[in-house]
Amino acid sequence: WVRLLEEWVALERKYGFENPGGPSAFYTKIGRPDLVDWWSRVARKRVRKEGPSSMPPVKDFANSFQVWWASINPDWRERDVSNGCLRLDNRVETKDKDRWEEMKKPGQCGILTILVCLFHWFQCVETREDEDEWRKVADDVQWVV
Template sequence: MDGVCEDAIATEKPGEAILGPATNDDQAQVVCPPDAKPWFMANFASVNRPALGKEYMCLLRAWCALESANGFEVGKGNKAKTSAPKPALLNTWIHAGRAGRVKKMPVVSDADTFAMEMWAWWASLQPEWRDVDAAGRREPEREVRDGDWGSALEVRGQNGMLSVVACLCWWGDVLGSRTTPNAHSWLRLVHDVTWVCEQLVVE
């Protein structure tokens, strides 16, 4: 698999915590691109969390590359209807104006419920040729097949992958122990979103 964070996509083993340790070395840091537009700068600052580990920072790096490849355009692509709704916490954040206006970041009150909402929504965003378990119980297949990525994943800017990254940031903030099933579910989704971002860049 080619990608900016290939080394971070690991195979999960039962009972083993594979979340990267929080570090402050140069490799763990992700810098906001200097040519980013204001909407991206504001939201990048809100989701830039090195404490969430190297896998999350790889996701952040992949998201930066995706938006940079599209010139940090705002509202590129069309909104698409999905079979599952966005998490309620995300809708509240969007309607409040996102990071540009919301000074206090959302807090996930029930990580297990949020995990179910996230996996159902993420699965609904995928093209038909992808095999993603809507319950998040297993690692998704990561093989590009014939067919496009669909309109839901073609949206860029504030209405695009930012929403997914922000949700993973909030979820990661309340994980606690890195050995719980919920933490492993979070990591599976971090890996998958990272991979999708990378594929959308090279498409």
């Protein structure tokens, strides 16, 4: 987690800490967890550790986040046809930066929204199995960053 945050800060530094607005600053709303809407309306205006008063069960949130994460990733990343999530065990290294262009969303509407989801997801983890799933996805986010 700490390494992911360090790499995210380095990425934002590379972008000059720009914070664009408008529709193009956001990842798609389609399939986006409700937590992101809550964070956009309420929490990002002031720091909040606690999530919304009604977080869904951890497995439901994990599934909705992973489907959304897959939807915002480039089409060339392999997905599991049974659930729409990314195949995290099959990453393809690419040096072609244009292949990642759709992921380039600096500022508070970009990767930060992904980190907020990961943070609140981890707060709800209750079992080793839940934590292992979280770690796999967090590792994938770090790989993308």
